[in-house]
Amino acid sequence: MANDAVAGNALRVAPAQPEATDDPVRGVLAAFTKDLVKGVDDTLAAFLATEVDSLTEIDAAMGGFAATARDAVLAGGKRVRPTFAYWGWRGVTGVEAAVQDVLPALSALELLHTFALVHDDVMDASDTRRGLPTAHRAAAARHRAAGHAGDPDRYGEAVAVLIGDLCMVWADRLLAHAALPADRLLDVRRCYDQMRVETVAGQFLDVLGEHDAANWSVDRALRVARYKTASYTVQRPLLFGACLAGADADGPLIAAYTRYGLAVGEAFQLRDDLLGVYGDPDTTGKPAGDDLRTGKPTALLMLARQLADPAQRRALDRAGTVTGDREVARLADLVRDTGAAARVERMISERVTEALSALDTAPIDETARTALTGLATAATARRS
Known part of the structure; x- marks a missing residue:
C-alpha cells in the first residue's frame, strides 16, 4: 500500500479490520486511517x-x-470532521496522492x-x-x-x-x-463558507427551539439535526474533501456524498439525542439527562410527546423544570416507555442503510468506500 509523509511520519491506509477497542469510532478511525x-x-x-x-x-x-x-x-476529540474530509478527498484521489498539501x-x-x-x-x-x-x-x-x-x-x-x-x-x-492552486482554493473556500453558514443556521434553530418548544415538532428537530450537525460533521466535510481534490461539482460523486453525508450526519445527531439522556457520563464527558433538565426539544423528546398517552404527556411537560437526578431518571424511563427511544434507534438504522446504499454505486476509490462504510456504522453506534 502507498504511504504518505506527514510531518515526518507515514500516513498509512491501514487494514480493513478495526483494532480492538471499547470505542467503535476510535476503532474504525485507527483501522482505516492509522x-x-x-x-x-x-x-x-x-x-x-x-x-x-x-x-x-x-x-x-x-x-x-x-x-x-x-x-x-x-484537548482531545475523535477528529471526526477531518476524517470525513480526508476520505472525501481520498475517494477522488485514491491512495497514492500525498496528503501534505491538504x-x-x-x-x-x-x-x-x-x-x-x-x-x-x-x-x-x-x-x-x-x-x-x-x-x-x-x-x-x-x-x-x-x-x-x-x-x-x-x-x-x-x-x-x-x-x-x-x-x-x-x-x-x-x-x-493549503498548497492548492488559487482557483481550487477559492472553490474550497466557497464550500467551507457554506458549511459555516449552515452551522450558524442550525445553532440558531437549536436556540429557538428551547425558547419556543410549544411550536416545535419532530420535523423541526430533524431540521436542527440536518443543519447543526449533519452539515458540518459529515456532509460538508465530505464535500470539502472532494473539493480539495478538484471533483466535478455536478458529478455523481458529489451527489453520492451529499446523500451519504446527510444520512450519516442526521444519524450522528440522533445518537447524540440518545446519549444526552441515557449516556454514561464517564464515557460522554457530560452529565446524563442534561437535555431533560433543559427541556431541549430534540427529536427524541418530540417523539416521546407524540407517542405519549395523556398522563405521560403531562409528566413530560415537566422536562426543563426538573433538577434532581432521581426526577431526571424517572423522566428518562418515561421517555423510553413511550417507545421514543426505540423509534430513534430505528431512525438511526434506516439512515445508516440509506448511507450505505448511496455508497454502493458511488464512483469512488474502493479503499475510501470501505472506510466510509465502516465510519457510517461506527459514528452512529458510538457511546460518546
Whole structure:
C-alpha cells in the first residue's frame, strides 16, 4: 500500500479490520486511517505554537488567553470532521496522492469545530466538556481565584466567546496554508463558507427551539439535526474533501456524498439525542439527562410527546423544570416507555442503510468506500 509523509511520519491506509477497542469510532478511525489523527494533531500543535507566541508579544495576559484557546483545540476529540474530509478527498484521489498539501485544510476543520463547541457550551450553560470544565466555567474559576472585580460568570462567558472567535479566525488562517492552486482554493473556500453558514443556521434553530418548544415538532428537530450537525460533521466535510481534490461539482460523486453525508450526519445527531439522556457520563464527558433538565426539544423528546398517552404527556411537560437526578431518571424511563427511544434507534438504522446504499454505486476509490462504510456504522453506534 502507498504511504504518505506527514510531518515526518507515514500516513498509512491501514487494514480493513478495526483494532480492538471499547470505542467503535476510535476503532474504525485507527483501522482505516492509522496516522491521520496524529498528522492533524501535529499540524495543529505547530500552527498554534506560532499563533500563541505571536499573541504573547502583545501582552502577557494575551499569551495566557491564547494558550487557553490552544488547549481547547488540543484537548482531545475523535477528529471526526477531518476524517470525513480526508476520505472525501481520498475517494477522488485514491491512495497514492500525498496528503501534505491538504493537511492544513483538514486540520482547519478542527479549529472550526472548537469554535462551535465553545460557543455552544456558553449558549447551553454547560458545565463540562470531555470531562473537563467548559471554557466559560474555567475562565470564571480563574476570575474568582485571582480576586478580580465584577461578575465571574459574566467574565467567563465573555472570554469563551472570544476564544470561539479566535478559533474561527485561526481556522481561516490555517485553511489558507493549503498548497492548492488559487482557483481550487477559492472553490474550497466557497464550500467551507457554506458549511459555516449552515452551522450558524442550525445553532440558531437549536436556540429557538428551547425558547419556543410549544411550536416545535419532530420535523423541526430533524431540521436542527440536518443543519447543526449533519452539515458540518459529515456532509460538508465530505464535500470539502472532494473539493480539495478538484471533483466535478455536478458529478455523481458529489451527489453520492451529499446523500451519504446527510444520512450519516442526521444519524450522528440522533445518537447524540440518545446519549444526552441515557449516556454514561464517564464515557460522554457530560452529565446524563442534561437535555431533560433543559427541556431541549430534540427529536427524541418530540417523539416521546407524540407517542405519549395523556398522563405521560403531562409528566413530560415537566422536562426543563426538573433538577434532581432521581426526577431526571424517572423522566428518562418515561421517555423510553413511550417507545421514543426505540423509534430513534430505528431512525438511526434506516439512515445508516440509506448511507450505505448511496455508497454502493458511488464512483469512488474502493479503499475510501470501505472506510466510509465502516465510519457510517461506527459514528452512529458510538457511546460518546
